[in-house]
Amino acid sequence: MTGSTHEPIIVFDAHCVLCSTNAQFVLRHDRRRHFKLATLQGATGAGLYRRFGLNPDNPDSLIVVEGDRLRRDSDAILSICEGLGWPWRALTVLRFLPRAVRDPLYRLIARNRYRLFGRRETCWVPRPEDRERVL
Numbered sequence: 001m002t003g004s005t006h007e008p009i010i011v012f013d014a015h016c017v018l019c020s021t022n023a024q025f026v027l028r029h030d031r032r033r034h035f036k037l038a039t040l041q042g043a044t045g046a047g048l049y050r051r052f053g054l055n056p057d058n059p060d061s062l063i064v065v066e067g068d069r070l071r072r073d074s075d076a077i078l079s080i081c082e083g084l085g086w087p088w089r090a091l092t093v094l095r096f097l098p099r100a101v102r103d104p105l106y107r108l109i110a111r112n113r114y115r116l117f118g119r120r121e122t123c124w125v126p127r128p129e130d131r132e133r134v135l
Contacts (some may be wrong), residue, residue, distance in 0.1 A: 007036050008066040008083060009135065010076075011048050013059050013121075014039035018117035020124035021064070026080060028131045034083045039124075044135040047127045060110055073110075074102035 012019040023037050040047035046056035048063065052070045061072040063134040064079050071079045074094070094102065102120060109116070126134045 005035060006067055007040050008064050008079070009036045009044075009048065010080060011038045011040055011063045011065065013047040013062075013113075013122045014041050015120050016113050017120060018113050019062060020120065021117075022080075023124065023126075023134075026030070026084070027133060028125065029084050029088065032035065032085065033133065035080070037126075039134070043135070060107065062110075072134065074106045077106065 010023065011025050014023075015018055025059065026035055038048065040046060040049065040056055040059050048065050049056040049059070052059075052062070052063070052065070054072075060078050064071040064076040067078075076093055078092050083090045
């Protein structure tokens with residue numbers, strides 16, 4: 001997977017209620033079908049984590065992979081907003097905040113995501129019409 005001709009892949013924790021809700025939001029609002037999704041618990045998602053030197057058994061961030069480029073933490077969220085188009089693209093104005101401000105807030109939520117939002121006992125399963133978009 002090289003170059004920018006490939007669709008960006010969002011790798012998310014399917015046990016996390018917040019992460020799964022975000023994945024469903026992307027599927028609903030991605031009218032251009034710009035993104036693919038992969039669960040961290042699946043072979044594709046875990047493989048992408050490992051490819052970039054991240055531990056899939058101890059996820060600390062949602063990631064977006066586009067070819068050889070990795071975006072994580074707040075940059076991943078903002079790239080999703082950008083890819084969804086308007087009105088979500090307007091949130092990319094937050095890029096003007098330094099990463100040193102954005103990322104600690106992201107990490108605080110990520111570290112506490114199960115406690116704050118809950119954990120699923122089973123992985124989220126996409127609707128039949130979205131299955132081709134989930135790797």
